[in-house]
Amino acid sequence: MNYELPMINSNNETPQMDLTNNISKDTDVKIWFKAARVEAFPENGGACVRYKDLQIAVFNFTRRNEWYACQNMCPHKMQMVLSRGMIGSHQGEPKIACPFHKRTFSLKTGECLNTDECAITVYPVRIENGYVHIGLTA
């Protein structure tokens, strides 16, 4: 639990956030966050990465040789679990299924594929020198 003492200096410098879209394109990326080594992630599955207070679910599609990342929270019941879900494809589109109630989301667009649940944020992923990097806009 956070606990705040009165401060003598309160320039509240919360970083500005890009509010226009839930998908960040490579060109919008301000930080490539070096998350962990490739081998740390399970094959054909996901794991959760922490960046400050942000929880990011990262998925290793070994069969496709592709990587995807999205918010770890499922918007349905606001649970921090998407990284524990099963990955798969829906007519070729890579997707993640929430372990709680099996809502599925496209990992390309963040859109919910089986209900009208709101979309999730997805992040670009790069592999460099054996490390997984996640592109963040702020």
Place this chain on the structure above:
Amino acid sequence: MSRVIVVGNGMVGYKFCEKLRSRSKEHEIIVYGEEPRPAYDRVHLSSYFSGSTAEDLLMAPVSWYVENNVELFTSELVIEVNRENKTVKTHTGKVDHYDYLVLATGSSAFVPTVEGVERHGVFVYRTIEDLNQIIDYGKKVKKAAVLGGGLLGLEAAKALLDLGLETHVIEFAPRLMPRQIDDTGSAVLAHKLSQLGITIHLNKNTKKIAGNGKLEGLEFTDGSSLAIEMLVISAGIRPRDELAKANSLKVNPRGGVMVDDHLRTSDESIFAIGEVAVHNNMVYGLVAPGYEMADIVARQIIGEPSKLFTGFDMSTKLKLIGVDVASFGDPFGEITPSIPIAFQDKRNGVYKRINISEDGKHLLGGILIGDASQYNIFHQMVVNKMPLPAQPESLIIGSPGKNEPEGAGVKSLPDTAQICSCENITKGDLVSQITEHGATTVDDLKKKTKACTGCGGCTPMVNDILKITLESLGHKVKKTLCEHFEYSRQELYDIIKVKGIKSYDVLLNSVGRGDGCEICKPAVASLLSSIWNELIAEQDTIQDTNDRYLANIQRGGTYSVVPRIAGGEITPGKLMAIGRIAQKYGLYTKITGGQRIDMFGARVDQLPEIWEELIAEGFESGHAYGKALRTIKSCVGSTWCRYGVQDSVSFAIFIEDRYKGLRAPHKLKGAVSGCIRECAEAQSKDFGIIATEKGWNLYVGGNGGARPQHAKLLVNDVDTETCVKLIDRFLMFYIKTADPLTRTATWLNKLEGGLDYLRDVIVNDSLGIGEELEMEMKELIANYHCEWKKVVENPELRERYKHFINDDEPDTTLAFVEMRDQKIPIDWHKK
């Protein structure tokens, strides 16, 4: 190896030692602390007034420092740093050499220059010594005040209240906690505090602390006054930067040691962390950013490439005098243009404000008072920049929760029957989607009606309705698993067995397409273990989350743990072991319907530790997480019961041990009753055994749930050996032929020829497969292993049990509340 001196043994200084030591055994760590005791938890200082001892508040006992080879000098103040020679000098004259110096000197209370501030009865609220003085003086007086209505001021007010004093709070600003909450929030909080007996004075500028030697009252600039006998000043903090100043390190003109993104001061070998550091013009008065700083510096000292400190989110949640107070993101909506939505309920002392972006798409920040249960959700919505629902006000107004159904046989249901109670969808709604609007898949039905999208409990019924309706329209329905496999479960069973396939990937490569999905992966995982019974943890990512982590996921994302208690029989010693372990890990315990004990609220990283202890006490996995044999319930039977005709407990334990770990298309439950009174409710199980004078009656195909169904009598008065043989055959036949996620009752309902046909196959062996079924069962039984024992003994498998892959901390968003002396997770989001 290098020598690291830490100046200051507060919460952040201690955390630094912990972080550095966990990463390096070699570095010498020497700590000089000015206070007489080791680091203690300043966050919970006020609990010192309600019974906690100084010992309770310690971050770690003195022995920790010894065990971890951290040399701690208390009551020793560093007064000088010689940067050229890299030495420090303490007030006792001792000189010590460092390679790296970490300043964690924290802050002291800021005391404003008000006339009379030196009087007896004026205190600050900062250290345990301060508290001792307040407690001593508090015994002699009746009326006291706190100067400062910020967070710490209100904590101090709580302390005075606990001392039984008439308590006042004086705040200069027009509201309480001016940095965290707005005027309305302050009004709600003040109202609540006044009910607790604290008098709040806002807009008061103290001119003079009046008295003659000792304190008698306060005089304010507006001419008013307040008679009190004791004053606690809590008007802010001052970084303890005197050491830095004296050694010409760069300091901020308003106090604090300037650091860069590496937390380095203007001297390469000197770092500053916690409240003494000024980063980018900010002093962080929270422990969380302090801990983050400690981690960053520890990593740099051991030469590990580290992230940078780039500022910290100031969202915060706490319980203040029993009142929840939280602020997150941009609480005042001043950073970017925003629109506030607020809900205020003074009667219950609740205030909720959310600031949404002008386009209505995102949550920017807000304030929660009185009920901060949604803090984690909202905070995450802000940091994830999650899209808002169309009616964002629903987030703070909400609607009551709904119940969840379960499914079985639907042919006989009327069109008005409610199938999905979450979305209130009737059978007629679904049928008309199929017959009139062309729905041909479950996905079509989900999209068009929202059925199955709430709790998902109606999915099997929706599947059945789809199938029956399509058949009635003359469609030929091939029972394929999903878009990735053009085969039914039974066909895949044969393919796997004949081709000797042992992994999902090989199966997908040879007879499937695409990348698989959440339907075929667990179905194939279940088939693989029903055929080979190999360790499922080897293919963890094709398992449903319960099987992946070998525990049952519950609300909030923690897991529950169920050790096997065969037949419901347990020794007092083992009962105490469960009690001890549950207490140690703070788990919620409840007796299950299957005569065992469920322990809830375990974090994913705790599961291997908990199981290591359970296994040491002689327990093994209960497979409550799997589509597998769960329990064999029993009544006490002929050993004790005056009516019992057979020893039902011994038989139940034998049966449970025989089939433990057996994976099936769905969960399996059994029971053994010791006489016709049927106290074990065997007729509501997948297979039930009832004792007779001559032997056993065997019933099959029953279940409870939303559509309860009694099991049917397969044979009567058979001896024990025959009874076991027939159960072997029955279970194996079911495992080989049932569709995924189909209980025995539903399977039997759909089986052509029904019970008579089943009896022919199982009892009369009409297909000549009886012996084969028995052999297959024998192999599965021979391959039994306790999955948890395997995991606990295998460091590589254990490593998978953590929330973050790049950080050893557990999930910080987990939150619990208390109910009837146990913890439960905070309620989740309702729509």
